[in-house]
Amino acid sequence: MAAFGLFLPYHKIKSQNTSTKKDTSAQKEISIQKYLKQQSNNSFIHKKLYEWLVVSKDSNISKNEIFAALEKENEKYTNKIIRSIKIKQISPFAKSILDTIGISTSKVGKHLDDLRFETKPSIIKSNLTFKRGEFVNMRKLKDSERILRSLNFITDALIIVEPAIIDTSLVNVLVITQDSYPYGVRLSISGNNAQFGLYSKNALGYGLEVEHKINTQKTEDGRIGLYEHLRWENIYGSFITLDTEFNNTYNSNSQSIGAQKDFFIPEIKYAGGFKISKNFKINHLNKSTGNEYLNNHDHLIQDYWIGRSYLINAENFFNRSNLTILGQTMFSDYYNMVDTLMEFPHYKPNFSIFGSVAFSKRDFYKNQLIYNYGRTEDVPYGFLGSLSFGYNQNDQKNRYYSAAHFSFGKTLIPNKGYLYISSDIQSFFHKGQPEDSRIKLQAKFISSLNRIGVHRLRSFLSASYVNGYHNSYPNYIYINQSNNGLRGYSSHLLKGTQKIVFSNENILFSSKELLGFKMAFFSFFDMAWISNRSKYFNNKPFYSIGGGFRIRNDHLVFNTIQVQLAYFPRIPTDGKEFAHRLTSEQTNSFNQFAPQKPYVDIYK
Known part of the structure; x- marks a missing residue:
C-alpha cells in the first residue's frame, strides 16, 4: 500500500463509528493502533509510523528516517500528472506532523486551539511551487516543503504523493502542515x-x-x-515580505517601512526591495555610554535594490546554479548634527x-x-x-x-x-x-x-x-x-x-x-x-x-x-x-x- 493510503482509510474508520457520537480518546487510540499494526506487516512506512506513534514515545526510529522513506515513495511518481492537491492541517499540540490520524489532544490543548485562527488553505496553496495539472517534480516538492517550513507560523510541512484510483497515470498530492500556535x-x-x-x-x-x-x-x-x-x-x-516598525523606547527612537523579495529558490528571476528608516537622536545615550560617535543621530536613510537571476541547468556539479546581476541605490540625510561631526562627509547628504x-x-x-x-x-x-x-x-x-x-x-x-x-x-x-x-x-x-x-x-x-x-x-x-x-x-x-x-x-x-x-x-x-x-x-x-x-x-x-x-x-x-x-x-x-x-x- 502506498504511503498516501495511511491518511485516507482512517477517515473510513472514523466514519464507521458515526453512530457513536461520544467516542473517547482511548477508543480512538485503540482503533488507530489496530489499523497501523495491521498495515505495518505490508508496508515499511506504516511499520515505521507504527513504531514512532504507537509502540513507544522513546522509539529509536528517527523522524528523519521516516521522512526519507516517504520521500523515496514520492520519487516513484515522478512525471505523473497531478490530479488534485489536498490540504491537511495538524493541531499545533500534536506530538509531530506524523501524528496525522487525529489522536485527541488534552483539554487545555483543545481550549487553546479554539482561540486561534487556522491558517487559510489558500495561504498554504499559494506557497506551493507546483499546481494541479503539472507533472510531479521532486525538486518542486522539496522546495515547497522548505518554503512552508520557513514561514513563522508553520512548525512543519510534509508532502505525500498517491496514485489516483481511477487512473494510475494521475496522482493526488496531500500537503500536510502543522501550524505553530500563533x-x-x-x-x-x-x-x-x-x-x-x-x-x-x-x-x-x-x-x-x-x-x-x-x-x-x-x-x-x-x-x-x-x-x-x-x-x-x-x-x-x-x-514578497512587508515589514514596518515603530520603536520609541529608552535607548531607541525610530520608524521604518520596507518590502523585500529574495531569491529564495533558484528559479526566481527577479527580486528586490526597499527600506526607508528614520531615526531620532536620544540625548541621554551619549552621556550614559561616554561615546560621542555612537550611531545616535537624527537621520533618514533610503535603500532600494533590484536583481535579475539566470538559472543554469547543466549535467554536472553546476546544475541549478545561478548567475545574478544586481543594482542598488541609497540616499542618506543627517540632521541637527553637532559641529564636531558636520565636518565629516559621512554626515552630509549622500x-x-x-x-x-x-x-x-x-x-x-x-x-x-x-x-x-x-x-x-x-x-x-x-x-x-x-x-x-x-x-x-x-x-x-x-x-x-x-x-x-x-x-x-x-x-x-x-x-x-x-x-x-x-x-x-x-x-x-x-x-x-x-x-x-x-x-x-x-x-x-x-x-x-x-x-x-x-x-x-x-x-x-x-x-x-x-x-x-x-x-x-x-x-x-x-x-x-x-x-x-x-x-x-x-x-x-x-x-x-x-x-x-x-x-x-x-x-x-x-x-x-x-x-x-x-x-x-x-x-x-x-x-x-x-x-x-x-x-x-x-x-x-x-x-x-x-x-x-x-x-x-x-x-x-x-x-x-x-x-x-x-x-x-x-x-x-x-x-x-x-x-x-x-x-x-x-x-x-x-x-x-x-x-x-x-x-x-x-x-x-
Whole structure:
C-alpha cells in the first residue's frame, strides 16, 4: 500500500463509528493502533509510523528516517500528472506532523486551539511551487516543503504523493502542515529594565505578524517605551515580505517601512526591495555610554535594490546554479548634527549607487536539534561568490567603491558535522586612496549530534575577525553581546576598529518535556580582543565564561526563554565580575547562499 493510503482509510474508520457520537480518546487510540499494526506487516512506512506513534514515545526510529522513506515513495511518481492537491492541517499540540490520524489532544490543548485562527488553505496553496495539472517534480516538492517550513507560523510541512484510483497515470498530492500556535509573549529583564510584549504570528489565519511591546524604562520625554511591529511574510506566495516598525523606547527612537523579495529558490528571476528608516537622536545615550560617535543621530536613510537571476541547468556539479546581476541605490540625510561631526562627509547628504555580479549554488538537507528543539530544520550547503562596484557622492567629494565576497558551507562526511566559512573585503576610493576599508572573516563549525544517555549533545565553534581601517570619520565596533562579542557584556565603552572573537558553546538537549516545552542546558566560553592597532596580541583578551538553560516549545511562536549567567575573569570597562540575564531569544538561522544586494554593512 502506498504511503498516501495511511491518511485516507482512517477517515473510513472514523466514519464507521458515526453512530457513536461520544467516542473517547482511548477508543480512538485503540482503533488507530489496530489499523497501523495491521498495515505495518505490508508496508515499511506504516511499520515505521507504527513504531514512532504507537509502540513507544522513546522509539529509536528517527523522524528523519521516516521522512526519507516517504520521500523515496514520492520519487516513484515522478512525471505523473497531478490530479488534485489536498490540504491537511495538524493541531499545533500534536506530538509531530506524523501524528496525522487525529489522536485527541488534552483539554487545555483543545481550549487553546479554539482561540486561534487556522491558517487559510489558500495561504498554504499559494506557497506551493507546483499546481494541479503539472507533472510531479521532486525538486518542486522539496522546495515547497522548505518554503512552508520557513514561514513563522508553520512548525512543519510534509508532502505525500498517491496514485489516483481511477487512473494510475494521475496522482493526488496531500500537503500536510502543522501550524505553530500563533500567540506569544516576550519577556526580558536586565538590570533595572523590563520588557513585556504580546504578539501573533498568524493574525486571522493570513500569516500576518503583529506585535506590541512595552518597556518599563521611560523614554526621554518621560513616557513608557513602546514598540509596534507589523510583518506579512511571503504575501500570497509572491515571496514578497512587508515589514514596518515603530520603536520609541529608552535607548531607541525610530520608524521604518520596507518590502523585500529574495531569491529564495533558484528559479526566481527577479527580486528586490526597499527600506526607508528614520531615526531620532536620544540625548541621554551619549552621556550614559561616554561615546560621542555612537550611531545616535537624527537621520533618514533610503535603500532600494533590484536583481535579475539566470538559472543554469547543466549535467554536472553546476546544475541549478545561478548567475545574478544586481543594482542598488541609497540616499542618506543627517540632521541637527553637532559641529564636531558636520565636518565629516559621512554626515552630509549622500547619494550612492552600486552594482554586483554573483554566482551561487545551493541545496538543502534535513536535520534536527541544531537551532531548534525537534522540528525539521533545512540546512543549506553550497557557495556564493560576488564582485561589487559603486559610486558615492556628497558635496565634499566623490568616491568609487569595490568589494568581493565568498562563502561556502558543507557537511563533513561521514557525519562529522557542518562547516561554514565566509570572507568579505570592501573599500571606497577617493583620488586613488582607500577610505572606509573593511575586512571580515568568519568560520563556524557545528558538530554532529552525540548521545549522552537518553539526551543529545551538540557543540558549536566560531571565530570572526573584523578590521576597519582608513576610516574617513570616527566609526567603531564593539565586543558586547549585541555585537557578536562577549556574552553577558552590554556596555559600549570597549570599542575599537579591529576585533577578534572566538566562541564555543555546548548544548545538551534534554529528552524530557512538559506540555510540549523542552529544555536545553548550555555552557559557553568567549574570548575577544579589541584594538585600534594591528597588534592584537599585545593587548590582553577579555573572557566570558558561563552557562544556563533554555526552554522552548517548537509548536509555539514563543521565543526561546533563556536564563544565562556569565563570569568575567578580567572585568571589562563598565562591567562587573558576574552578569545574569533572563531574556526571550530569537532562534538563530543559517546563511542561505542566496544572492544579496551589492552593498551590505559588514563592519559589526
